[in-house]
Amino acid sequence: xxxxxxxxxxxxxxxxxxxxxxxxxxxxxxxxxxxxxxxxxxxxxxxxxxxxxxxxxxxxxxxxxxxxxxxxxxxxxxxxxxxxxxxxxxxxxxx
Numbered sequence: 153x154x155x156x157x158x159x160x161x162x163x164x165x166x167x168x169x170x171x172x173x174x175x176x177x178x179x180x181x182x183x184x185x186x187x188x189x190x191x192x193x194x195x196x197x198x199x200x201x202x203x204x205x206x207x208x209x210x211x212x213x214x215x216x217x218x219x220x221x222x223x224x225x226x227x228x229x230x231x232x233x234x235x236x237x238x239x240x241x242x243x244x245x246x247x
Contacts, residue, residue, distance in 0.1 A: 157190055157206040161215055179203075180234055182213050195226035197234065202226070 179202040186204045187193040196203040196210065203210045203217055210217040226234055
């Protein structure tokens with residue numbers, strides 16, 4: 153059995169214990185990182201924060217997220233739209 157998403161997040165948090173600053177696109181970057189490791193990841197967005205759905209579980213840098221109320225799949229916005237929202241934070245490097 154391979155590495156689980158939650159174990160991967162725990163490993164990252166043990167290496168980098170400081171939580172990322174909000175409103176700088178880091179939650180979207182974190183979703184993109186998870187997607188690069190877990191290609192089945194799908195993004196969810198609520199106009200303030202991005203979550204990753206992997207194998208039916210929702211997570212962010214803090215681990216598993218229980219409630220996704222108010223979140224919509226990123227496909228409804230379009231990934232290009234998401235990159236545009238965060239372009240001032242150097243998102244082009246993540247394409």
